[in-house]
Amino acid sequence: MSLVEKLKHMVIEGNLEEIAGTTGEALGAGIDPQRIIDEALIAAMDKVGERFAAGDLFIPEMLLSAKTMESALAVLRPLIAGKGIQAKAKVVFGTVEGDVHDIGKNLVIMMMQGAGFEVQDLGTNVSPENFYQAVQKYRPNLFCMSALLTTTQGAMARTVQYLKEKGVRESVKVMAGGAPITEAFAREIGADGYAPDAGTAVERAKQLLGLG
Incomplete structure (x- = not known):
C-alpha cells in the first residue's frame, strides 16, 4: 500500500493517533502536499460521506474521520500557504x-473543509445583517444557512430576502439545511439548494458550484 493510500485508509478508519506522523512521512518521501490533499484526504472524506449517507457510518465515526483529516491538514497548512494552493x-x-444549535453546522463544515472548501464559520444566532456583511467581506461562492428549530425557519426567508434587498443575492449560491428544513421549503424561500444531512451536503455543494 502506498503512503497516499495509507493516509486515505487512516482517515476513513479514524486513525487519529498516527495520521500526523504518517503525513510527515509522506512529505519526507517527496509526495506533493496537493496530492496528499486530493488523493488521500479529500478522497477519504468523499468515501466517508458516501458511507454516512448510506447508513453505514454514524455521526461519532464521521466526526472521528473529520478530526483525523484535520490533524493531517494541520501538518500540511504551512506548506499549502507557502505554495498558494487555492x-x-x-x-x-x-x-x-x-x-x-451548532453541532450539525460544525459537522457539515468539517466535511466541507475535508473536501477542499475554504469555510468561514459565522457561528450561531447570525442576523440577516451579519450574513450580508460576511458576503460582502469574504465574497463567497456559496452561502449556507442552518436551523434546527421550526421557530427559526422564518429567519432563513428573512435572510434571503435581505440579500435580495441589498443586491447581492445573485452573486452567491444559497444552500439551506437543518432538521426541520425540506427541499420544498428551501425552494419556497428562494434558496438554490438543500442538504438533508452532513453526508450529502458536500455533494450538493459541488453540484451547485459545478465542481462535479
Whole structure:
C-alpha cells in the first residue's frame, strides 16, 4: 500500500493517533502536499460521506474521520500557504438568527473543509445583517444557512430576502439545511439548494458550484 493510500485508509478508519506522523512521512518521501490533499484526504472524506449517507457510518465515526483529516491538514497548512494552493471554493456558513444549535453546522463544515472548501464559520444566532456583511467581506461562492428549530425557519426567508434587498443575492449560491428544513421549503424561500444531512451536503455543494 502506498503512503497516499495509507493516509486515505487512516482517515476513513479514524486513525487519529498516527495520521500526523504518517503525513510527515509522506512529505519526507517527496509526495506533493496537493496530492496528499486530493488523493488521500479529500478522497477519504468523499468515501466517508458516501458511507454516512448510506447508513453505514454514524455521526461519532464521521466526526472521528473529520478530526483525523484535520490533524493531517494541520501538518500540511504551512506548506499549502507557502505554495498558494487555492481552495475549491469559498463558503460562508452560519446558524440563523434565534437559533444557537451548532453541532450539525460544525459537522457539515468539517466535511466541507475535508473536501477542499475554504469555510468561514459565522457561528450561531447570525442576523440577516451579519450574513450580508460576511458576503460582502469574504465574497463567497456559496452561502449556507442552518436551523434546527421550526421557530427559526422564518429567519432563513428573512435572510434571503435581505440579500435580495441589498443586491447581492445573485452573486452567491444559497444552500439551506437543518432538521426541520425540506427541499420544498428551501425552494419556497428562494434558496438554490438543500442538504438533508452532513453526508450529502458536500455533494450538493459541488453540484451547485459545478465542481462535479
